[in-house]
Amino acid sequence: MYSEKVLDHFQNPRNVGEIENPDGVGQAGNPKCGDIMKIYLRVENDVITDIRFKTFGCASAIASSSMATELVKGKTVEEAWNLTNKAVAEALDGLPPVKMHCSVLAEEAIHAAINNYRRNRGLPVWEEESHD
Ligand code: FES
Ligand code: FES
Numbered sequence: 001m002y003s004e005k006v007l008d009h010f011q012n013p014r015n016v017g018e019i020e021n022p023d024g025v026g027q028a029g030n031p032k033c034g035d036i037m038k039i040y041l042r043v044e045n046d047v048i049t050d051i052r053f054k055t056f057g058c059a060s061a062i063a064s065s066s067m068a069t070e071l072v073k074g075k076t077v078e079e080a081w082n083l084t085n086k087a088v089a090e091a092l093d094g095l096p097p098v099k100m101h102c103s104v105l106a107e108e109a110i111h112a113a114i115n116n117y118r119r120n121r122g123l124p125v126w127e128e129e130s131h132d
Pocket of ligand 1: 057058
């Protein structure tokens with residue numbers, strides 16, 4: 001049911017933990033299952049130089065969080081904002097259809113952290129697109 005990459009990122013998740021005094025922090029909850037993910041960002045010159053996550057969720061949510069942090073590390077804030085849950089799922093060689101919503105958690109938590117960063121800097125927040 002799960003790809004090798006999903007199992008790898010679930011068993012050895014990358015970038016787990018917290019950042020002290022983060023430049024941005026955000027959380028997302030999944031209304032479908034009650035799972036929660038929190039993201040911490042370090043941003044230098046508009047580039048995400050460090051990112052950590054904590055996820056209370058299923059294997060797909062943890063693997064998606066891990067992959068998403070790898071994909072946005074070293075990217076600009078805008079590039080990170082444009083990372084879609086579909087791209088995260090593709091990077092994991094796919095998620096079972098009933099588990100696609102788990103990858104939305106990662107996208108939304110990153111968005112929340114980026115908007116927290118923008119608010120901290122006095123910038124207008126970016127608009128969330130809806131998923132269905
Ligand atoms: Fe919560 Fe998926 S239902 S872990
Ligand atoms: Fe809820 Fe995976 S995040 S089932």
